Amino acid sequence: MERKLKLILIILLIILISIISFGGIFVQNGKYMKNILPEYKFGMDLAGGRIIITDVSKEKETIYYDKDGNIVDTEQKDGTSKEVPINNEENLTKENYLKTKEIIEERLNELKISEYMIRLNENDGRIIVQLSEDNLTDIASQFIYSTGKLTIEDKETKEVLLDSSNLKKVQASYASTTSGTAVYLDLEFNKDSVEKLKEISNTYISTTDEEGNTVDKNIVVKLDDSTLYETTFNTEINNGILKIPFGTSTDVNTINANLNRATYIAILINNGPLPLHYETQQNRFEKTIMSFENIKIPVITLSVIILLSLIVLIIKYKKLGLFATISFIGYIDVLLIAVRIFNLTITLEGISGILISIILNYILLVYILQTLKNMPKDENEYKIAYNKSMLSMLLVLVPSLIIGIVLCFVTWLPAFSFGTMIFWGIFIIALYNISITRLLFLNSINK
Amino acid sequence: MKKVILAVLICIILAGIVIIATIGLKADIIYSKNVQLNVYLNKTFEDTDIKQIVQQVFQNERFIIKDVEIFKDEFTIILKDNRTEEELNTKIKELTQKLNEKYGLELKEENIEIMHNPKVKLSSIILPYIIPIAISMIILFVYVGIRYKKLGTVKIIFTYLISIIALEMLLISIIAITRYQINQLIVPLALLLLIVEITILGLINEKKLVNN
Numbered sequence: 001m002e003r004k005l006k007l008i009l010i011i012l013l014i015i016l017i018s019i020i021s022f023g024g025i026f027v028q029n030g031k032y033m034k035n036i037l038p039e040y041k042f043g044m045d046l047a048g049g050r051i052i053i054t055d056v057s058k059e060k061e062t063i064y065y066d067k068d069g070n071i072v073d074t075e076q077k078d079g080t081s082k083e084v085p086i087n088n089e090e091n092l093t094k095e096n097y098l099k100t101k102e103i104i105e106e107r108l109n110e111l112k113i114s115e116y117m118i119r120l121n122e123n124d125g126r127i128i129v130q131l132s133e134d135n136l137t138d139i140a141s142q143f144i145y146s147t148g149k150l151t152i153e154d155k156e157t158k159e160v161l162l163d164s165s166n167l168k169k170v171q172a173s174y175a176s177t178t179s180g181t182a183v184y185l186d187l188e189f190n191k192d193s194v195e196k197l198k199e200i201s202n203t204y205i206s207t208t209d210e211e212g213n214t215v216d217k218n219i220v221v222k223l224d225d226s227t228l229y230e231t232t233f234n235t236e237i238n239n240g241i242l243k244i245p246f247g248t249s250t251d252v253n254t255i256n257a258n259l260n261r262a263t264y265i266a267i268l269i270n271n272g273p274l275p276l277h278y279e280t281q282q283n284r285f286e287k288t289i290m291s292f293e294n295i296k297i298p299v300i301t302l303s304v305i306i307l308l309s310l311i312v313l314i315i316k317y318k319k320l321g322l323f324a325t326i327s328f329i330g331y332i333d334v335l336l337i338a339v340r341i342f343n344l345t346i347t348l349e350g351i352s353g354i355l356i357s358i359i360l361n362y363i364l365l366v367y368i369l370q371t372l373k374n375m376p377k378d379e380n381e382y383k384i385a386y387n388k389s390m391l392s393m394l395l396v397l398v399p400s401l402i403i404g405i406v407l408c409f410v411t412w413l414p415a416f417s418f419g420t421m422i423f424w425g426i427f428i429i430a431l432y433n434i435s436i437t438r439l440l441f442l443n444s445i446n447k
Numbered sequence: 448m449k450k451v452i453l454a455v456l457i458c459i460i461l462a463g464i465v466i467i468a469t470i471g472l473k474a475d476i477i478y479s480k481n482v483q484l485n486v487y488l489n490k491t492f493e494d495t496d497i498k499q500i501v502q503q504v505f506q507n508e509r510f511i512i513k514d515v516e517i518f519k520d521e522f523t524i525i526l527k528d529n530r531t532e533e534e535l536n537t538k539i540k541e542l543t544q545k546l547n548e549k550y551g552l553e554l555k556e557e558n559i560e561i562m563h564n565p566k567v568k569l570s571s572i573i574l575p576y577i578i579p580i581a582i583s584m585i586i587l588f589v590y591v592g593i594r595y596k597k598l599g600t601v602k603i604i605f606t607y608l609i610s611i612i613a614l615e616m617l618l619i620s621i622i623a624i625t626r627y628q629i630n631q632l633i634v635p636l637a638l639l640l641l642i643v644e645i646t647i648l649g650l651i652n653e654k655k656l657v658n659n
Contacts, residue, residue: 045631048513053562121565128564286523287514298632352635356642363646392657395594396649399587400642406583412575418638419579 003443010440014330021333038340043347043413044115044132048287054145056097056125057277059086073158086277096275097125104129106271107143111136111264115347115413125276132413133285139264145280147224149273150187152200152242155218155230161200166193170269172246172262180250183258184243185228185265187221194240201237223265302355309362317369323444324365327437331361334432338424350417353404357425360400364393364429365437377445386438394430401426456617463620472623475630476511478567482528484539485560487521490550497522500545504538528563535561569629576634584611587645595652597659607648614644 024035060083063071067078075081101120104127108116115132129144131137150170152162168190174183189197204217221229221244229244247258310328313321335357339346346354371389375381400422407419494512501510501524508526515521530538536556543554591607592600618637622629 117567118571119565119567121563126565285516348631349635349638352639356639359639359643360646363650367650392653396646396653398590398594399645399649402586402590403580403583403642403645406579406586410575410579414634415575415579418635422642 003445006439007443010436010443011326014326014333014436017330017337018333021336037337038343040340041343041345043345043350043417044117044130044288045348045414046288046346047133048285049115049133050131050137050141051282051284051286052129052131052141052144052280053282054127054129054278055281056092057086057279059277059279060084061086071158091276092125094122097122097127100125100274100276100278101127103148103271103274104144107148107267108140110267110271111140111143112411113140114345114411114416116140125278127278130286141280141283143264143268145278146268147274147277148268148271149224150228150269151222153220153222154204155220161219162189162193162196164269164273166190166196167269168240170266172259172266173243174255174259177248180248181255182248183246183255183262185246185262187242187244187269189240189242191240194238197240197242198236198238201233201235204232205234206232223269228265306358313365313369317373319444320369320372320441323440324369324437327433327440328362328365330436331428331432332358335425335428338428339421342420342424344420344424345413345417346421347414347417349414350421353418353421353425356400356422357429360397360426361429361433364390364397364433367393368433368437368441372441379442379445382442382445386441390433390438397426397429456613459624460613460616460620463616463623466623467619470623472569472619473626473628474566474569475628476509476525476527477631478569478572478629480528480566481525481564482530482535483562483564484524484526484542485515485521485562486523486542486546486554487558488546488550488552488554489520490552491519492522492550496549500542500549503545504542525564572629572634584608591649591652595656598652598655603652607645610644610648611641614640 020037024037026033026035028034063082063084064073064075065080065082066072066076072079097120101118105118108118108129108131113131113136114134117130119128120126127144131140148164150164150167151160153160166189167187169188171186171188172183173186174181176182200219204219206214206216209215216232218230218232220227221231221242246262247254249255249258310325313324313328315321317324335354338344339354344350368386368389371385372382375385404419404422404426407415408423410416410419494514497512501512505526511525513523513525515523524542539556539559539561543556543559546552547554588604588607592604595603615637618640621627622633
């Protein structure tokens with residue numbers, strides 16, 4: 001009687017888990033009921049993503065000359081002007097297109113973009129990038145078309161003193177000061193340019209003229225022609241590192257924002273400038289092609305296979321098979337709840353991971369049923385046999401768990417999704433079958 | 448019988464290698480050079496209606512329709528890029544007429560934006576998996592070498608290595624021979640087969656251990 005009661009309670013528990021898995025957990029939230037179980041989170045292949053199309057710029061720029069033929073900023077009286085393409089015809093080569101693609105890929109990888117797909121038209125240099133839609137998408141889209149060229153110029157003459165080719169490394173740093181935490185962008189120059197920077201830091205200083213007025217000789221640090229920083233030097237720089245301030249604050253959010261900004265710029269500069277100027281043609285969200293219509297045949301096929309497998313279990317193992325079927329359904333529900341609770345992102349690889357977990361659980365159940373099939377109906381014997389076969393099966397699952405754990409450390413979303421599903425799938429297989437399935441099987445013995 | 452099966456499998460793998468080396472693999476629209484037609488209807492549409500119209504225009508051809516943005520008034524059609532500009536323009540004219548008839552619009556051919564998309568390098572799909580899977584395999588071989596020490600460490604590791612390589616090569620060879628188009632389902636399928644295979648190998652070895 002007690003066994004029957006336990007059995008009923010376990011089955012009711014599984015039914016409850018199923019209801020939660022498919023329905024959710026609703027609590028009163030003001031006038032409405034709110035589901036506290038998070039929604040499923042999907043990756044780019046299932047939720048769609050941002051499509052960014054960039055083309056090699058065909059724009060022209062006007063160059064102004066003074067009457068002596070020197071380049072000047074604005075149109076001069078008696079001067080001349082000439083329109084030249086922003087991208088030199090000679091530079092429109094396949095090598096430069098490939099180099100551009102490579103730099104964009106490096107930028108996106110360093111930015112830790114979880115998922116992207118990149119296409120290059122080797123004939124005209126068009127680059128199409130598909131990105132997953134998240135809080136980094138807008139930053140990433142800028143990284144796709146920004147040239148990322150850094151120059152240090154003389155403010156007066158516009159002479160380029162140093163540029164990206166002189167850099168060794170760029171990184172964000174911070175230091176505590178009396179007015180708060182100061183964030184910097186550290187431009188570390190290569191060996192050959194250390195002397196040049198030293199010379200600049202001694203040349204571009206504030207001096208006093210004969211009349212006692214302060215005369216500043218400034219440098220301007222520019223990124224893609226936008227001014228990042230303008231300064232004169234007070235001290236000589238002999239370590240080859242130029243520190244560009246990115247704000248000082250005592251507020252944590254502001255410090256983080258400054259640090260993020262400096263880090264993003266560091267990533268942009270670190271991978272070198274794009275060899276060509278690009279312009280965005282399109283930046284929009286496109287939904288997925290994975291509608292139910294497209295995947296209904298595999299889904300229906302899989303459902304039929306699972307159903308048939310469960311029928312086979314019941315026919316072959318009778319009562320134990322029925323309990324195994326109930327346990328199997330419960331496992332799927334627990335796994336789906338875990339996917340929602342732990343906010344795991346579902347991609348096609350993730351679905352494959354879920355499917356594998358279900359298959360592994362089925363194999364485990366069959367393995368245990370096979371062991372218990374010819375056992376005498378004795379609780380102790382059952383317990384020993386169950387534990388032994390469970391342990392043996394868990395050891396079989398260790399290699400799959402290894403793959404799952406390693407893939408959990410990958411930033412590439414499809415691989416990460418697969419890894420997390422395998423990890424949680426096997427973890428739940430162990431926990432669920434040691435507790436619920438075991439209780440179901442042990443309480444099914446008729447004394 | 449075993450030898451016959453083995454010989455057939457080797458033949459399939461060899462044929463696959465030859466096909467991949469000569470013709471290469473066949474990519475689905477999503478990964479191959481494609482043409483994209485962007486249509487802004489400025490009117491809410493039903494997926495089934497659009498699908499029907501596109502089917503009538505492009506008949507037996509494989510195509511993909513995607514919604515653009517969230518307002519359900521813009522969509523894009525993706526097709527293999529295997530037409531001349533003239534042929535494509537004729538199809539666009541037909542498409543415009545049918546959309547105008549259906550939705551009472553005054554859409555012109557020039558309103559449909561044509562974009563020729565380059566192909567995706569198929570290697571870029573599997574590249575992110577190579578290092579993590581290689582690391583997993585090293586750890587896995589260490590584990591099985593220790594766990595099934597009684598069955599012979601070298602033999603076990605060799606069995607795992609050959610079985611894994613053979614199965615994945617068999618999959619890719621079958622795909623190459625059947626000219627199945629490489630799509631987004633191939634990598635998940637390869638991963639699924641890998642896990643199922645190592646589980647089956649584990650079960651076989653556990654049984655051998657018990658028998659020993």
